[in-house]
Amino acid sequence: MRYIQGFRDGRTAHALSRLIADEVQTDRDYHLMEFCGGHTHAVFRHGIPDLLPDNVKLVHGPGCPVCVLPVSRLDMAIELAGDDNVILASYGDMLRVPASRRNSLLNARARGKDVRVVQSAVEALELARANPDREVVLFAIGFETTTPPTALAIKQAAAMDLSNFSVFCNHVLTPSAIQSILDSPEVRRLGQVRVDGFLGPSHVSTIIGSAPYEFFAAEYQRPVVIAGFEPLDVLTSIRMLIRQMNDGRAEVENQFLRGVSRDGNEKAKALVADVLELRPDFAWRGLGHVPYSGLRIKREYRRFDAEKRFEMVEREVRENAACQCPAVIRGVKKPTDCEIFGTVCTPRNPIGSCMVSDEGACAAYYRYRRYAEAG
Helix, strand or coil, X not given: CCCHHHHHCHHHHHHHHHHHHHHCCCCCCEEEEXXXXXXXXHHHHCCHHHHCCCCEEEEEEEECHHHHCCHHHHHHHHHHHCCCCEEEEECHHHXXXXXXXHCCHHHHHHCCCCEEECCCHHHHHHHHHHCCCCEEEEEEEECCCCHHHHHHHHHHHHHXXXXXXXXXXXXXXXXXXXXXXXHCHHHHCCCCCCXXXXXXXXXXXXXXXXXXXXXXXXXXXXCEEECCCCHHHHHHHHHHHHHHHHHCCCCXXXXXXXXXXXXXXXXXXXXXXXXXXXXXXXXECCCEEEECCEEEEXXXXXXXXXXXXXXXXXXXXXCCCCCCHHHHHHCCCCHHHCCCECCCEECCECCCHHHCCCCCHHHHHHHHHHHHHHC
C-alpha cells in the first residue's frame, strides 16, 4: 500500500475483524495492552473495539509521556519559570497539565512568567541565541523518540559555547515501564492488571529497535508485536498476538516493518549514549519510583544541566485524590471508572494529565468513546 488511505480501508478492516473472530478461542480471554498513547487514540478514533470479539480486551498502558510525568517535576518547572531571568521553553502539551494546587505552566504565563511554546529542541537553542542576556531552559520530556533531539541540542550548545542554554531533563525509558508493569511490588499496590500480550510502540521502536522487547517475551512469557498506528496495522497486530497466544508462543514480532528494524537507529542511540546516562531512580505518575528508568545529563555536559545550574530540588507532592490518572496509566481502571471523568474533568478543565495530552487515555475516551461507554 503506497498511500495512507490504504491502511484505513474499511472493507479490509472488516475482513481482518472476521479473521480475528474466527481465530479466537471462545473459552479464554485475551488481555492485550497497547502501551503507546498514540495507539490508544488510533484504537478509539477508528472504532477498533467494535470490530473485536468480546473476549479480546484492550488495556491502556502508560505510553503517554505527558501523563506519566509526576506532579513534583512539573512543580519544579513552574518554580524555575518564576525566575525573572529565565525563559522556559516547553512543548505545548505541558502547558495545561495540572500541577499541585491546580497550578500550571499556562497559569504561570498568565501571571507574566516567560513560558514559551517550542516545536523542537532546535527552537530552544535559537531562543538562547536570540536572548543572550537571559537563561533559556528547555523543559525536555518524552520517551526514546524525543530523546535524540534533546541530546543533539546539548551537543550543539556545547559546540557553540552557548552559556545561557540548559536542559531540564525528564526523558524516560519504555522497557523500564513495561518491566515495572509486569513485576514491581510497588506498582501492584495500585491494583493488579492482567496483561497477556503487548502492542509495542512504533515510534519509540524506530529508535531502540525491536530487540529490547525480547527480554520480556523470554523472561515473562508475554508476546510483543510492534504495531503501526493505522487501523489495519493495529488489527493485524492484534491478530498476530492472538495467533501467538493460541500457539503457546511468546515472541517479539514486528508488524511495522516499514519503520522498525531489530537494532533501531544506531546513530540516534549513539548520540544519546554520548550525552545522557541512566538515573538510579525516577518517579512516574501511576508507576511510582522505577529504578534506572529515566535519563540525566552526563558529567561532561553538566554545564547544560538545569537541575545543577539552578540547584533545583524535587519535593514530594500528593496527587489530587479525586483524579484516577495513576490507575488509568497503570491500566487498572478505564477513564470512565473515574467519578469526575467528563463532568468536573474535561479537556477544557483538566484535573489530571490524562485529559490533556493528545496521547492521554482520558482525552481519547472523551473525544471518541464516552457516549458509547455510557450506553
